[in-house]
Amino acid sequence: MNYRHAYHAGNHADCLKHALLVWLLRSLARKPAAATVLDTHAGIGAYDLTGPEALATGEWHDGIARLWAANPPALAEYLSLAPPGPTYPGSPDLIRACLRPHDRLICCELHATDAAALRRHCRADPRVAVHHRDGYEAVRALLPPASRRGLVFIDPPYERADEYETLVAALAVARHRFAAGSLAAWVPIKHMAPVNALRHEIATRFTDALAVSLWRQPPTDPTRLAGSLLLVLNPPYGFESAAAAIVAALVPVLAGPGGGGLVERWAEE
Numbered sequence: 001m002n003y004r005h006a007y008h009a010g011n012h013a014d015c016l017k018h019a020l021l022v023w024l025l026r027s028l029a030r031k032p033a034a035a036t037v038l039d040t041h042a043g044i045g046a047y048d049l050t051g052p053e054a055l056a057t058g059e060w061h062d063g064i065a066r067l068w069a070a071n072p073p074a075l076a077e078y079l080s081l082a083p084p085g086p087t088y089p090g091s092p093d094l095i096r097a098c099l100r101p102h103d104r105l106i107c108c109e110l111h112a113t114d115a116a117a118l119r120r121h122c123r124a125d126p127r128v129a130v131h132h133r134d135g136y137e138a139v140r141a142l143l144p145p146a147s148r149r150g151l152v153f154i155d156p157p158y159e160r161a162d163e164y165e166t167l168v169a170a171l172a173v174a175r176h177r178f179a180a181g182s183l184a185a186w187v188p189i190k191h192m193a194p195v196n197a198l199r200h201e202i203a204t205r206f207t208d209a210l211a212v213s214l215w216r217q218p219p220t221d222p223t224r225l226a227g228s229l230l231l232v233l234n235p236p237y238g239f240e241s242a243a244a245a246i247v248a249a250l251v252p253v254l255a256g257p258g259g260g261g262l263v264e265r266w267a268e269e
């Protein structure tokens, strides 16, 4: 496990996935009944943009820093939870900010040091349970949640050779065990072959799937993260148009020449 999110916090991929995550969370909170969020690859909860890892890559300068400067109205909810400052929120902190007292967050993190850091970070919040365990395995073990409403957020580092197969298998289990829940999975875009293969799998095995993409430059170099997408299964009502507005706000600020963004239906309702 070499991946450390501290090097990438606040980059263009975080901006896309987190802006959409915040909308999904706000949507969950519109109904009074309790909801549960399962964050399968949670990280450490918050990231120091002045720390050595963030300084080494400077990726956040071409991500969240640009959004702070442009401040597009369509991203107001996200930016209110990720305001200018030295600390960038990870998914656990964004989720905690949107949860109500009767909602629950289950975080899984497989890296022992990161899991311990996340447990310390969340220890004062009684709504949060932190597990040092494989998030894919937790999908099988912990779903459905008692609340029967909620969101599964899957944000893997794509270090494993079988990550796409494991992701699709986890989505199938989650869909089967938690049919009422929405599922959101982050996917890197380096070149299009693996993305197209995943799209084919989703189209043939699932219903009701949308993919929201943002790419900064044409995805032609397999070694370089050109962009990313958030795949959402069983999206809440209104997600498609909200995602289109979020992408339309992100693209002019984050994309360079040959860049763009798209909301595509990968599987019919």
Ligand SMILES: C[S@@+](CC[C@H](N)C(=O)[O-])C[C@H]1O[C@@H](n2cnc3c(N)ncnc32)[C@H](O)[C@@H]1O
Pocket: 001, 003, 004, 005, 040, 041, 042, 043, 044, 045, 089, 090, 091, 092, 108, 109, 110, 111, 114, 133, 134, 135, 136, 155, 156, 157
């Ligand atoms: C992209 S980062 C997560 C970032 C976080 N979701 C956020 O938005 O702030 C991926 C995390 O997954 C962890 N990880 C890798 N494989 C895992 C697995 N099988 N189960 C749970 N966590 C895993 C890594 O240690 C890393 O912290």
